[in-house]
Each structure stands twice: as C-alpha cells, then as structure tokens.
Amino acid sequence: MHTTDDWITTPITMNLLRGALDLERTEQGLLPHRLPARARARNTDGQLAMAESQPSGVRLALRTRATALELDTLPTKRVYAGVPPRPDGVYDLLVDGRPAGRGSVAGGNTLTIDMTTGATGVEPGPVGTLRFAGLPEGAKDIEIWLPHNETTELVALRTNAPVEPAPDPGRRVWLHHGSSISHGSDAASPTTTWPALAASLGGVELVNLGLAGSALLDPFTAQALRDTPADLISLKIGINIVNADVMRLRAFGPAVHGFLDTVRDGHPTTPLLVVSPILCPIHEDTPGPSAPDFSHLPEGRLRFTAMGDPAERASGKLTLNTVRDELARIVGQRAADDPNLHYLDGRDLYGEADSAELPLPDDLHPDAATHRRIGERFAKLVFTDHGAFTG
Known part of the structure; x- marks a missing residue:
C-alpha cells in the first residue's frame, strides 16, 4: 500500500501539457495561456485577458503506472454581482482515452465582476487539491482536462509512480x-x-x-x-x-x-x-x-x-x-x-x-x-x- 511518503512530485512543464500556447511562471506556480506572450502584450481588454487564461481544451497528458495522483492548483472563481453563484470548475480524467473520473478544486481566488459598472475586484484564496485514486494497474495514458471556464494555476503534481509525457498520438x-x-x-x-x-x-x-x-x-x-x-x-x-x-x-x-x-x-x-x-x-x-x-x-x-x-x-x-x-x-x-x-x-x-x-x-x-x-x-x-x- 502506498503512503504519501512514497509519492513523487514531478515538475510541470510544457511537455506535459497539450492545448496551451504558453506557460507563465507565477508566485504560486504555472499559468497556462491560450495566447502567446506577444499577443497578450498587445491586448488591453480585461475580458480577453480573462478568457485566454481560462484553459479550455488544455490538458495534462501523462504516461504512468500510478494508481493515484494529486494535482495542486490555484483556481480563480468568477462571481457576478447579483447573479447566482457559478459552480466550481470541473476537471475531467481520461485513462487511455476513456472517461474515468471528474472532480473540482475548492478554494482559490475570487474575481468579482459587476456587469452594470464593469468594476472588478480580486480576493486571494488558498491552493486546493484535486485527487484521483483507484486508477488501473499497469502502464497507461492519463489526461487531466483543466476547467474550461476557470483560470487555473498549476502548483504541484504528485503521483505514486513515475510519470513521463504521454507519447505523441500521431493524430492531426x-x-x-x-x-x-x-x-x-x-x-x-x-x-x-x-x-x-x-x-x-x-x-x-x-x-x-x-x-x-x-x-x-x-x-x-x-x-x-x-x-x-x-x-x-x-x-x-x-x-x-x-x-x-x-x-x-x-x-x-x-x-x-x-x-x-x-x-x-x-x-x-x-x-x-x-x-x-x-x-x-x-x-x-x-x-x-x-x-x-x-x-x-x-x-x-x-x-x-x-x-x-x-x-x-x-x-x-x-x-x-x-x-x-x-x-x-x-x-x-x-x-x-x-x-x-x-x-x-x-x-x-x-x-x-x-x-x-x-x-x-x-x-x-x-x-x-x-x-x-x-x-x-x-x-x-x-x-x-x-x-x-x-x-
């Protein structure tokens, strides 16, 4: 039986990610971007800045024998003044291309937006942990799709067996x-x-x-x-x-x-x-x-x-x-x-x-x-x- 002492922390790098065009180092970790730095430098619009930092289609893609993993992230939750709260962002787990789990991360920063005035404010919050356990034994390809509508800083990846980048699937x-x-x-x-x-x-x-x-x-x-x-x-x-x-x-x-x-x-x-x-x-x-x-x-x-x-x-x-x-x-x-x-x-x-x-x-x-x-x-x-x- 594995304990947390057996777990391996693997640095998160671009070769573990698909669907992102850039990876920015932040105080807490790494922030995937869907527009490159050059494009972001030319943008002055807050809506676009928020949208491109929300990792729609961005996923971690790993090859591993691990049966359990944890991903620490710092999400930024959106709250619209006067509007019912949005649900937490969803992470999808695929094992060898098939759905194998779903989860969310509590905590995180809170971005409040007033749609009548355009005013915004951010309240800092804590890092949270996504955990998947009971994964199949043996070597397998794992994808963790990040929440498509929630800005997500990647802080740490822990597994109970080594990981490496998933092989290129050779698809268009x-x-x-x-x-x-x-x-x-x-x-x-x-x-x-x-x-x-x-x-x-x-x-x-x-x-x-x-x-x-x-x-x-x-x-x-x-x-x-x-x-x-x-x-x-x-x-x-x-x-x-x-x-x-x-x-x-x-x-x-x-x-x-x-x-x-x-x-x-x-x-x-x-x-x-x-x-x-x-x-x-x-x-x-x-x-x-x-x-x-x-x-x-x-x-x-x-x-x-x-x-x-x-x-x-x-x-x-x-x-x-x-x-x-x-x-x-x-x-x-x-x-x-x-x-x-x-x-x-x-x-x-x-x-x-x-x-x-x-x-x-x-x-x-x-x-x-x-x-x-x-x-x-x-x-x-x-x-x-x-x-x-x-x-």
Missing part, C-alpha cells in the same frame, strides 16, 4: 478559434464542450482558441493562429462582432479578409474552414450590442437582450444574417484561388428546429445538451461525408 492537430460557445460556455465539463466532443469524434488533437466575448478579428489573434502548428484550422466568426457592436459592414469585410490573409501567411495550403454563427434569435435581424437582462434574476436566471434597432441595418450595423451573407460572399470570392478554403453555415449546426427543441437558456449560449448536438453535427459535417476535414 485541429486549431479552432471562436467565441464563448467555442470556449465552452455552459458546457457540463471540459471534455464536453462542442469542440472537444467534435475532436474526439473526429480523431484529432484539439487546440482551442475559443475566446469568450473576444472573437473580434483582432490582428494579434490572427498572428497567434498563423504561428501555431496545425493540420486543420477553423474560424467561427460573427456573434461577438454583432453582440459587442464593434464594427459596421464597411469595416467587417476588409477585417475578415485581413484575418484570413494573416492566417494564410503561416498556413498557405492547410484546410481552412470559416463557420458562420449558429442561430441566435435575438440577433438574427437585430443589431447589437447585447446587454444583460436582470429582470429574471428573481427566478435565478440571467438572460441577454439585443439593444439595437433593426432599422439601423440600413446604416451598416451588423446582424447575424448580414454577417452570414458577407462571410459566404468572402469565402466564395477567395475560394477561386484557394481550393482549401471552405464555408459552413452555422445554422447547419444549430438552426430553427434545434432552437424550438433546445432553446438557448439565456438567449445567447447553448446548454450542455446543445453542446453535444453541435459537436456531433460538426464532426459529421466536417470530418466525414467528404467534409472540409475529411482525411
């Missing part, structure tokens, strides 16, 4: 960029976000640059995509442009072209899929911005509403239908010289019939069941049936 690397839906908002766990589900079904290695509230065609994000090795790339564009109300039609088209040009500078012939927004009824024909609707808080629910006026479309304000038309036009124009560029209408992933059956609970984000549907649809449309990533 899929690099995906999108909004909060791609980030995993309201998914049940990190392996059940729609990109993680689609990657599992498609047999590929995921690098998820879904950035909640922050898929805004930022040049530094395009540069990060350009510089990240990948065999397959997808870009889900549109909802944040509309609900943040950051540009008009005149600016949107050239911005999309510029974003694609930058990605193509690093990946000239890689299969590249542009995905337009899924159905979101509040913004189909009504421009942004969107804003929180606090009237449902007595029921324990936060919803969102569109603040724009449909008449403003005449002056170039964007709606989801306008965005889809423009993306289809741009991809069609460019595809004449770029046979590896493809387009997918997001309503093929979640459309009118899906909305009637599985409405967006807060009018903006899908729930866990809808993440599964979108992931399964994406895998079928894109990885099979002669889709853009068939191979």
